[in-house]
Amino acid sequence: MKIAPNIHQRFHYRTLEELQEELARLGLELPFDRDFSILGEPLQIGRWRAPNRFVVQPMEGFDAGPDGSPGELTFRRYRRYAVGGSGLIWFEATAVMAEARSNPHQLFIHRGNLDSFKRLVEETRRAARAVNGDEPVLVLQLTHSGRYSKPAGEPTPIIAHHNPILDPLHGLPPDYPLVTDEYLDRLQEVFLAAAELAARAGFDGVDIKSCHRYLLSELLASFTREGKYGGSLANRTRMLRETVARIAVSVPGIFVTTRLNVYDGLPYPYGWGVSQEDPKSPDLCEPIALVGELVKLGIPLLNVTMGNPYYNPHLNRPYDLPIAGMKLPDEHPLVGVARFVALTRAIQEAHPGLPVVASGYSWLRHLMPYLAAGVIKTGGATMVGQGRGAFAYPDSVRDILEKGRMDPAKCCVTCSACTQLMRDGEMTGCVVRDSEIYGPKYRHRALL
Numbered sequence: 001m002k003i004a005p006n007i008h009q010r011f012h013y014r015t016l017e018e019l020q021e022e023l024a025r026l027g028l029e030l031p032f033d034r035d036f037s038i039l040g041e042p043l044q045i046g047r048w049r050a051p052n053r054f055v056v057q058p059m060e061g062f063d064a065g066p067d068g069s070p071g072e073l074t075f076r077r078y079r080r081y082a083v084g085g086s087g088l089i090w091f092e093a094t095a096v097m098a099e100a101r102s103n104p105h106q107l108f109i110h111r112g113n114l115d116s117f118k119r120l121v122e123e124t125r126r127a128a129r130a131v132n133g134d135e136p137v138l139v140l141q142l143t144h145s146g147r148y149s150k151p152a153g154e155p156t157p158i159i160a161h162h163n164p165i166l167d168p169l170h171g172l173p174p175d176y177p178l179v180t181d182e183y184l185d186r187l188q189e190v191f192l193a194a195a196e197l198a199a200r201a202g203f204d205g206v207d208i209k210s211c212h213r214y215l216l217s218e219l220l221a222s223f224t225r226e227g228k229y230g231g232s233l234a235n236r237t238r239m240l241r242e243t244v245a246r247i248a249v250s251v252p253g254i255f256v257t258t259r260l261n262v263y264d265g266l267p268y269p270y271g272w273g274v275s276q277e278d279p280k281s282p283d284l285c286e287p288i289a290l291v292g293e294l295v296k297l298g299i300p301l302l303n304v305t306m307g308n309p310y311y312n313p314h315l316n317r318p319y320d321l322p323i324a325g326m327k328l329p330d331e332h333p334l335v336g337v338a339r340f341v342a343l344t345r346a347i348q349e350a351h352p353g354l355p356v357v358a359s360g361y362s363w364l365r366h367l368m369p370y371l372a373a374g375v376i377k378t379g380g381a382t383m384v385g386q387g388r389g390a391f392a393y394p395d396s397v398r399d400i401l402e403k404g405r406m407d408p409a410k411c412c413v414t415c416s417a418c419t420q421l422m423r424d425g426e427m428t429g430c431v432v433r434d435s436e437i438y439g440p441k442y443r444h445r446a447l448l
């Protein structure tokens with residue numbers, strides 16, 4: 001019996017067979033493989049070596065000190081990831097300047113707190129070596145939060161263009177000023193300086209974050225902007241290309257990469273990677289062309305993502321429950337998983353020599369490794385990331401690689417409580433599986 005792809009369902013599959021039956025009912029196909037050995041294969045990323053194909057995706061904990069230094073819970077999070085055994089840890093969004101923070105407790109790297117980032121890197125490497133005898137590749141995500149800047153707890157949007165869908169959500173008037181070209185020129189220098197600091201702190205790579213509608217992601221969709229950062233593809237991609245090029249040339253000893261939205265799900269002319277006729281249809285011509293330019297500039301790795309967590313979070317992370325006040329999407333989460341797999345595959349197949357990291361797998365819980373192995377084996381990606389799954393079950397990779405299975409009782413349940421804490425301006429982590437730390441923060445919310 002067929003089921004409707006536009007009806008939301010919660011995850012309820014115990015076995016791969018049950019999941020496959022649901023996919024058949026939806027008329028969808030995904031590649032699965034019961035042999036997980038490919039997931040344990042090392043990978044060369046430029047001159048760096050990841051011991052396996054798993055990535056911890058960047059997940060903000062919002063537990064930095066007032067000066068942006070990692071706090072006690074930040075150290076705890078990365079120790080747990082390190083012990084967990086992923087081949088690459090993609091450190092969470094870290095602001096490059098104070099006004100670029102999305103939360104007063106977001107990490108922020110600057111000259112004054114370099115030592116604390118050095119300690120974070122050293123502790124992460126030491127913890128991984130002690131338990132796994134090997135070190136993961138460490139990438140730091142550098143960000144400017146743009147439209148979602150909240151450095152002192154109140155929204156202070158810095159926007160690249162006016163958007164009739166998103167502007168009203170922040171109460172932005174039509175004459176709200178746009179970020180200037182001069183600001184963006186200077187921002188390139190700021191990213192360069194932050195990359196230099198990241199190299200000194202001991203990271204292997206830096207990510208010039210270009211996703212989820214933060215500033216560089218918004219620039220990619222700035223069709224209506226005038227001047228050198230808007231309009232044509234060359235102009236809209238200028239900020240990312242020039243910043244990557246400057247870091248690649250001027251910061252030796254570190255690689256530069258990006259976490260890139262390939263599909264915004266917003267209508268043209270406000271969405272990137274979107275068909276001009278239908279925002280529900282992706283059009284990857286421009287993202288594929290941009291990735292080609294970035295490969296020419298020497299990026300050895302790409303992390304693919306999509307959507308806007310504030311506007312269309314189901315594109316960004318299929319889930320069972322939404323945050324407070326948000327409706328469930330008119331979409332079966334497997335449709336979202338299949339979209340992620342298809343668009344990531346399109347990028348990977350267009351650039352087969354470039355290691356591509358896949359996202360959006362946590363909804364699959366303990367069945368995730370079957371899809372991860374199937375996708376990598378069929379050339380749909382080179383590595384697979386876990387975001388919410390890593391919050392909930394940081395040592396899942398050791399279980400997969402050593403025991404050949406994940407424990408369903410430890411998996412993320414995609415309840416959105418971690419996002420809810422974040423939206424409430426709290427420190428965040430897994431309320432369900434790490435409840436001793438994060439449960440009280442969430443329960444306190446329920447009592448408000």
Ligand SMILES: Cc1cc2nc3c(=O)[nH]c(=O)nc-3n(C[C@H](O)[C@H](O)[C@H](O)COP(=O)(O)O)c2cc1C
Pocket residue numbers: 057058059060061092093141211259305316317318359360361362363385386387388389418419422428
């Ligand atoms: C609480 C929370 C914090 C996040 N922080 C970041 C971040 O710092 N940078 C980023 O690129 N994505 C961030 N994301 C998105 C995740 O990295 C990931 O792409 C998303 O959750 C989908 O992957 P998953 O299904 O494995 O969770 C965050 C998501 C959540 C729920």
